[in-house]
Amino acid sequence: MQPSGLPLDSPLLPEKLKESGYSTHLVGKWHLGHYQEKYLPTNRGFDSFYGFLTGSSNHYTHRRCFEGFCGLDLWNNTEPDLQYKGKKSYSTYLFAKKSAKIVKNHNPKKPLFLMLSLQAVHEPLKVPLKYKEKYKDSRIPPGKRRRLAAMVTCVDESIGYLITILKRRGMWKNTVFVFSTDNGGSISEGSSNWPLRGEKGRYWEGGVRGVGFVYSKLLRRRGRKLRELMHITDWYPTFVGLAGGSLKGTKNITGFNQWNTICFGMHTKRKEILFNIDPCSDLHGERLPGTDFDTRVKSSIRLGVWKVLTGRQGRGHWFAPPYEKHLTMKDTQPQENNVWMFNIAKDPLEQKDLSKVYPRRLRLILDRLAYHNRTAVDCTQPRNDILSIPYLNDGMWGPWL
Template sequence: MIVETSFLQPWFIYLSFQAVHSPLQVPEAYVQLNHHIIDARRRLYAGMVSCMDEAIGGIVETLKQQSEWENTLLIFTSDNGANPKAGGSNWPLRGNKGSVWEGGIRAVGFVNSFFFDKNRRGSVTNELIHVTDWFPTLINVADGNLKGTQYLDGHDQWTTIRYGIPSTRTEILHGIETVDKSSNRAVFESIFNTSRTASLRVGIWKILTGLQGSSSRRNKSSLLANVRLFDIKNDPQERTDIAPKFPYIVTNMLQRLERYQRRMVSCHNPEIDPLANPKYHNGFWQPWQ
């Protein structure tokens, strides 16, 4: 994403790379750049990263040639964790793309701009930021307003990014399974059906429900068989389930999940459109509608 503010009216470019994503395909020259990587899938994956990096570098170079780079805000971000079966790695985090473990939901990114003070350049933030936050944040950067906009889930994160001020976001709903299941809800029957796959982060706490991952790490208590609680700040690898120690935290977070569930609306999944096939677009993935 790029926001440009040097003109009378700001302009915005959103560039969504197909890389890095399966299928693992890249010109041989980029594979050779990473010939030292033994694993074939990992080598292809790295080649795709090199190719994407070169493309982004071309954009930056063009902005510099047009004397616009110093007026540009560049945001680079991923959307989910990696798929190890396609050459990715989330180590040392647990879980893969498609899961609600940290390895599946944590996304990395960076923001580059001459707007930042020198003491903020190169800094790192671990504040909670969600994809829905980009819209109000960029509207603020572009001196726009949200008058007339319906209620937003997103938070304006510009002061957090620019000045390191703590984020106003305190929680993130990672997801709630849309298909209900019938099963024993144990002691939480009156709160939330814990057989449903769901996850919520509130402050340092993260709760997961449903039968996820290896049973060897599952809570052995029959009352908490489908519930896990983690202190993500001190245990980002989600190794120690502390649900039995903090039943009041579990109860409060399940109540929050139930509140979100009551506000859920049906998900619209459109039919697959064969016109999107790259064979109709000179072999490229591109907008087709």
């Protein structure tokens, strides 16, 4: 409902790949702004788009309710897809089939970039009965955790189907397949990040350490874990580099081309990850003297093996899975705390706060946060626009200005 979107002043990944001759397609979630048509995927570099524009919707009806307003959110390029209105079509099936159709209709002689951004396993936790049945005798108790497991199985099966189509088309041998998540799981929706600390929405490792894998016959070293630092912004220059493209014309690219790290196991050029500096958060606690950075502000940064968090981070519990609840550990630190520092290489569970043990190192890292903060653009939070409601837009969540 906010009149905002990803800024238009720098080309997105699909735009750069098109410069290298790629066909570009997005299936599934967009959620990068849609209040004007110029912010839609097909105006940001994708040749085609099939999916939903907002953050989530009903997996079967594709309707979204927000702030008391409900409407359909299913689009085929820039037009509403009304063929499923009043019907039920499970999103994972639907998006996997649409992706497979793109592959089937694609000319293998032309390079292809396909981004499949599934709605699963995002809430609401819904899944066809046959996948629930697979877990009826499991040790996972009935409820959200079991439904989540069933949804993961459905995702796995759908990805397998897409890979089968790529193989039949003779495209698999030259494909770089990346499977990744955007954040840790939400405990209230059946997820578990155990034994890591915290969850989605927090800066503890359970919230920011995303899992994923890369498969390709082009990889020189396979079957290994990548322990180098990598951030989601690295995919942009990595893919552009693989495509033989150029970053010319892009604005403030902070990512690194990680292909040599992924393919050959070379050390990464990335030395730090700025997780966030949130100027919109409430100030918390007392400001630490001796640094230009205001430690009352919610933030987090990783510098080498060291990770620092500041501000109001919320309780950082270690949530065990439902069937092992006795292993859950509560965060017992004083609530007024607003500075933490951990050696993630030795303490990935973030159990030993070293902020008072190494004060000079802490301030050096806080100075790095101050440096990044000086480069930040103003934080804008436009008010929700009543003109965006589906009732005023033919029952759809979509462009309204």
